[in-house]
Amino acid sequence: MNLRIAIQKSGRLSEDSLRLLNDCGISVKSAGSKLRTQAENFPVEVYFLRDDDIPQYVQDGVADIGVVGENVLYEKCKNVEVVKPLGFGKCRLALAVPRGVEYGSVASLEGRRIATSYPFLLESFLRQHRVEAEIHEISGSVEIAPGIGLADAVCDLVSSGSTLFMNGLQEVETILESQAVLVKNTELENSKEIILRKLLFRIDSVQAARRNKYILLNAPNDALDEIFALLPGMKSPTVLPLAEEGWSSVHSVLPEEEFWEKIEALKYAGAQGILVVPIEKMIQ
Numbered sequence: 582m583n584l585r586i587a588i589q590k591s592g593r594l595s596e597d598s599l600r601l602l603n604d605c606g607i608s609v610k611s612a613g614s615k616l617r618t619q620a621e622n623f624p625v626e627v628y629f630l631r632d633d634d635i636p637q638y639v640q641d642g643v644a645d646i647g648v649v650g651e652n653v654l655y656e657k658c659k660n661v662e663v664v665k666p667l668g669f670g671k672c673r674l675a676l677a678v679p680r681g682v683e684y685g686s687v688a689s690l691e692g693r694r695i696a697t698s699y700p701f702l703l704e705s706f707l708r709q710h711r712v713e714a715e716i717h718e719i720s721g722s723v724e725i726a727p728g729i730g731l732a733d734a735v736c737d738l739v740s741s742g743s744t745l746f747m748n749g750l751q752e753v754e755t756i757l758e759s760q761a762v763l764v765k766n767t768e769l770e771n772s773k774e775i776i777l778r779k780l781l782f783r784i785d786s787v788q789a790a791r792r793n794k795y796i797l798l799n800a801p802n803d804a805l806d807e808i809f810a811l812l813p814g815m816k817s818p819t820v821l822p823l824a825e826e827g828w829s830s831v832h833s834v835l836p837e838e839e840f841w842e843k844i845e846a847l848k849y850a851g852a853q854g855i856l857v858v859p860i861e862k863m864i865q
């Protein structure tokens with residue numbers, strides 16, 4: 582029995598989806614022209630698909646689980662269960678107008694033409710703001726639309742903002758913040774639930790490892806209390822005596838987001854020779 586997982590064949594989510602599976606110890610090679618592949622060492626079969634089709638396939642049970650952006654998931658309105666945010670493919674669905682156009686509020690879009698690949702999400706947003714506009718659905722290169730006279734505004738995905746900038750547009754409203762999520766069919770059979778639980782356990786340990794760093798440092802013994810307070814670690818720090826009298830080596834785990842702030846405080850407390858090492862897996 583295999584768990585069938587759908588991931589994007591080639592695009593913004595492909596590399597991170599494959600890396601996640603590989604970091605979970607599931608050996609899968611990238612798609613190539615083979616659109617279905619069996620993992621070598623885990624009961625998973627991977628389907629490589631267009632991202633737009635993934636919600637439908639998971640809803641219908643053609644695939645059991647899938648990796649897809651929230652933007653596509655909520656646009657398609659399919660009945661699937663979101664299991665877990667995956668922390669990659671981060672972007673936002675935003676409205677943009679040509680630079681130089683004065684924009685007061687959503688109301689200024691009344692009666693305007695808006696180009697988008699996300700007609701459902703755009704319409705819901707406009708309805709919520711009681712604005713009526715003409716929605717032009719196009720499937721890609723949306724940012725070109727105002728420049729060629731096809732629309733007055735666009736509603737598309739933004740991450741760095743460079744595509745908007747290069748096309749003379751300015752972002753004016755955020756409609757949805759999005760990232761890749763793991764979704765599942767709502768009626769998975771028991772044997773597949775068991776495989777999914779194993780996969781989720783691995784994903785949790787990979788995500789925890791990515792969020793944390795292993796830190797080693799040397800410190801004079803009279804600074805240890807202050808250093809322990811800064812580095813509580815998973816249970817408590819490991820302390821080993823150095824060959825030099827009055828000094829210890831302290832090992833601990835530090836969340837990535839606290840890293841720079843804590844490093845400064847550790848140095849101030851007397852820590853020296855600080856090493857920071859990536860963690861491969863972390864089980865709490």
Ligand SMILES: Nc1ncnc2c1ncn2[C@@H]1O[C@H](COP(=O)(O)OP(=O)(O)OP(=O)(O)O)[C@@H](O)[C@H]1O
Binds near residue numbers: 594633741
């Ligand atoms: N600039 C970006 N930065 C980060 N994530 C993005 C960005 N653009 C898109 N994404 C996320 O990646 C997903 C896939 O984007 P991509 O551009 O590869 O889609 P696509 O062209 O529709 O691909 P497909 O051929 O599979 O239909 C998007 O639905 C979104 O969730």
Ligand SMILES: O=P(O)(O)OC[C@H]1O[C@H](OP(=O)(O)OP(=O)(O)O)[C@H](O)[C@@H]1O
Binds near residue numbers: 593739740
């Ligand atoms: O804000 P930015 O960092 O510039 O990213 C935004 C662009 O990225 C996505 O397109 P992508 O490059 O994936 O091409 P596609 O639309 O052809 O899939 C999206 O549709 C935007 O055009």
Ligand SMILES: [Mg+2]
Binds near residue numbers: 631632633
């Ligand atoms: Mg697509």
